[in-house]
Amino acid sequence: RKEVEQDPGPFNVPEGATVAFNCTYSNSASQSFFWYRQDCRKEPKLLMSVYSSGNEDGRFTAQLNRASQYISLLIRDSKLSDSATYLCVAMNRDDKIIFGKGTRLHILP
Amino acid sequence: GAGVSQSPSNKVTEKGKDVELRCDPISGHTALYWYRQSLGQGLEFLIYFQGNSAPDKSGLPSDRFSAERTGGSVSTLTIQRTQQEDSAVYLCASSLADRAGNEKLFFGSGTQLSVL
Numbered sequence: 001r002k003e004v005e006q007d008p009g010p011f012n013v014p015e016g017a018t019v020a021f022n023c024t025y026s027n028s029a030s031q032s033f034f035w036y037r038q039d040c041r042k043e044p045k046l047l048m049s050v051y052s053s054g055n056e057d058g059r060f061t062a063q064l065n066r067a068s069q070y071i072s073l074l075i076r077d078s079k080l081s082d083s084a085t086y087l088c089v090a091m092n093r094d095d096k097i098i099f100g101k102g103t104r105l106h107i108l109p
Numbered sequence: 110g111a112g113v114s115q116s117p118s119n120k121v122t123e124k125g126k127d128v129e130l131r132c133d134p135i136s137g138h139t140a141l142y143w144y145r146q147s148l149g150q151g152l153e154f155l156i157y158f159q160g161n162s163a164p165d166k167s168g169l170p171s172d173r174f175s176a177e178r179t180g181g182s183v184s185t186l187t188i189q190r191t192q193q194e195d196s197a198v199y200l201c202a203s204s205l206a207d208r209a210g211n212e213k214l215f216f217g218s219g220t221q222l223s224v225l
Binding site for chain 2: 032034036042043044045046049087089091095096097098099100101102
């Protein structure tokens with residue numbers, strides 16, 4: 001089983017819609033979780049951390065479900081500029097950081 | 110600049126040649142990571158450093174790959190006797206651990222390596 005798994009997509013979503021995708025992790029000892037965004041031919045950039053209580057940043061909401069070992073990202077009122085690949089990370093402290101292979105999102109005008 | 114700097118941005122080499130890729134992390138970042146990304150694929154972990162030590166080298170694809178970090182700052186990734194399958198973007202990232210221990214990565218723009 002891969003350490004971090006994501007649905008590769010693509011998710012094709014009309015502008016203004018809400019979209020959500022999940023990421024599962026295999027290591028129950030994972031402590032820190034993040035979502036990164038990667039635009040085509042660019043480097044990944046941190047989108048948001050994921051906290052146990054869930055957290056929101058504008059149109060983006062991240063949640064953690066430790067019992068089922070997954071994290072989620074929800075994007076409300078999607079914009080064309082949200083089109084990108086979204087990468088999740090689950091890691092232990094002082095351990096290597098492993099990325100999921102990413103979920104491609106296409107926002108359609 | 111304040112970001113992670115990688116050089117060269119592009120490298121074209123002939124099969125069998127050695128190449129060195131350089132990463133200059135954000136000042137004060139103690140951890141440094143190397144990843145490889147082939148076109149349309151995810152990030153493949155190669156190696157990471159805490160200070161000058163590399164606790165985990167398990168991601169290096171073969172013994173042709175090596176990396177070092179000196180002075181807790183600049184790192185070089187060396188690929189010996191390059192093969193065509195080494196062609197990829199090599200990404201470096203450094204991390205700022207906040208007080209909760211969360212490792213937030215900041216990436217350089219990568220080195221596009223093409224082996225002919």
